[in-house]
Amino acid sequence: MANNVSIAENGRKQFIVVKIGSEQYGIDISYVDNIVRMQKITRVPKVQPYFKGIINLRGEIVPVMSIRTKMDLEPDEFTDVTRIIILKLEEHGVLGIVVDEVKEVVTLAPDEIEKVSYDAKNSKSNFINGVGKNGEELISLFDTNSIIDETEAV
């Protein structure tokens, strides 16, 4: 499950690089349905605290999650560059996550990705299944499934 990321023909994978707090994270592009600007999020009472609420994405209701709250970071600060990344998983429908900024799309070869050891105690690291090296920069790669699986379990 943890390695369930799509592999391009030559083994290279594309990631959308986003900024959350001071760190850069990569999201496997094959899960990304859409990137939308920050819009009004309707609060839903009595749900998990990391759910900001729901938005209307062209007539569809999409739940939006704060990855910051989920990773125990400071609450989101919405700016002009804040975006909602709409993830789509075949069976699970769509889910939006709030990121501080979308930087670029990078292509990483398999040897540029280093697996990280799984640490069950550190909830934050549970979402990361690798570190990508893009030139000098390091990008933590989200394990998209674990973001979703855990939200379901809670």
Next chain:
Amino acid sequence: MDVSQYLEIFIDETNGHLQILSDCIMTLEKEPENMDMINEIFRAAHSLKGMAGTMGFKRMQRLTHDMENVFQEVRSGNMSVTSSLVDVLFQCLDAIEAYLDNVKESSDEGTDDNEAIIKELNEILAAGTGNETEEEKKPEQTEEKKADGDEKYPKKYLEMEFPEKAKEELREAEKKGMNIYGLSVFIQEECLLKAARAFLVFKAVEDFGNIIVYNPSSQDIEDEKFDFDFSFYMVSNEDLEKIMEVAQAVSEIEKVIGEKTTYSELTAAAEKREVAEAKAAAKKDSEKKAEEKGTAPAAASASAPAAQAAPAKKSTPGKPVTNRTVRVDIEKLDALMNQVSELIIAKNSLVSIGATSDGNSGSANSQAFHEQIEYLERITTGLHESVMKVRMVPIESVVQKFPRMIRDLSKKLDKKMELHMTGEDTELDRTVVDQIGDPLQHLLRNSADHGLENAELRRKRGKPEVGTIHLNAFQEGNNVIIEVSDDGNGIDTESVKNKAIERGLITPEQGAALSQKEIIDFLFMPSFSMAKKISDVSGRGVGLDVVKSNIEALGGDVEVKSVLGEGSKFIVRLPLTLAIIQALMVEVRGEKYAISLGSIETIEEIVPDEIKFVQAKEVIHIRGMVIPLVRLDQLLDCEPNDKERESLTVIIVRKGDKFAGLIVDELDGQQEIVIKSLGKYINNSTKIISGATVLGDGEVALILDVNTLF
């Protein structure tokens, strides 16, 4: 023949026929003399057999064939309906259902021959008719008798007339040592290309010999001027078996009958025909009387073949009255529904644009615009209602199997009980109806097993020996209520409480403080069974919790009322529609919520002074009722509002006979809203929010399920 394309229809119709059979047999058990029922049963069994045969399900065909034989005897008065016969018949139905299940799963009927049932059927048949066949064996009637055994397929070839030339040919052929065969071929009534089928039959049999004479004439057959059967005589050197086999192999041929004959027999038969005709006419007359209808063609003037055809037709399944319906895949309806939803959202945006542009121009243009919007609104509302109606089906399809189930349970549990149902025509959304069967079945089993006492105890308590279970369905506002009630023992809350204490769910102290309702709620907890011993009816503790979760998944809920010693009542409340509702839009601290109009009773303006306290809870006293208040801002964790307003808007909502008052900040008017799910990710365990909707301006509003507030 490739029959897979018909498989769905087959499954559907077989289900229908099984249901008819089950219903009729139930009635028949009570009224063994009811001829209408017997005829109905016969028709259904016959259709079943025909369909099974068409689809190539031989085992199913065989079983239905034997059932049909039994009904045949019952119908002709040779056998009476007994309880044991009914039992066997129900076993047959179960077996057919098992075949059908196999067909559903694997497009194959499976390999169970059900020999035991068939044997039992035949034994009953033999026992019921054996003594009577003797006296009927009068010489000239043997022929008739045989034909009666399979009345739908009379030996029509016996009724043919032979032109001189044909006679000549037959005689010639016989001299040459060839066999003369008379055959009648029956085509299925659903067949569309009768002439083509007939042609195929002729083509097939002509490989073996020559057809000498046709009835109707070959020209008429070619022109499709015949009912569903035709006969012919042929000469051949081959075995009759073989010829019949190839004829039967042609698709959509229901039955081929035939026999070897000789020229002299044929000429004798022609004479006998006179007698047969008279008999047929008499028979037809009596049948006519029984039917009390003059639908059959006039007997007297009809020509010989027509008069003969009439009784044959009678016994074939009555053609369904052309009901003007179309089968539509539910997915297509869903797609249509989605589009209507989109249309309503678009309409709502137009309405909100219209509302905002209100101020700046009072021109004629703007008025025309408003008129058109109103027109559009009417159309969309109508369209929505129509689509909803299309999706609505009566719960009948689900509940009709229950009388049979109760009958079985009654035997199995050795308790006398009766099921009374009302409101079977209550309609619900198809998706709801599809899923409500299991929970209802469970509740009924529950009533039968746990609710009703045995006859002895009932006598002691001064109740009628036969226990009664009621299943009532009716509509209430935007909900459909289905009540399952029994006049049995009721729920013994004391023993439920003790059980809960015993299981460590609560302490005895806690138990003492519980209300009756809270105790009954234990019954809905997973693996909480009150049955003292596990039976195959119930008692495994997998039950009411599943019922509850199934019903809640459909957006409904279950409520229980019970009086110890007098009976209990399970009330299932289901939403009428799942997709679009009329709702009142309200604002709470700037957040918009929608409340289903169906649950709103009234709207009141009150001043804070009117709020009283009962048991430290806020209530208002309005028109003789004390209604608890719910402050939505607190319930929904909104930012607290420090200053109390001078007047409060209270929406009085109702669930069953309970009321509650919701305090809101603003009313935003009534709107048609499209319910959308919040998705799986959001853990909406409190269920206060049942969904969301997109408003005309693109904003999202949450839908409050007020039923959860009670």
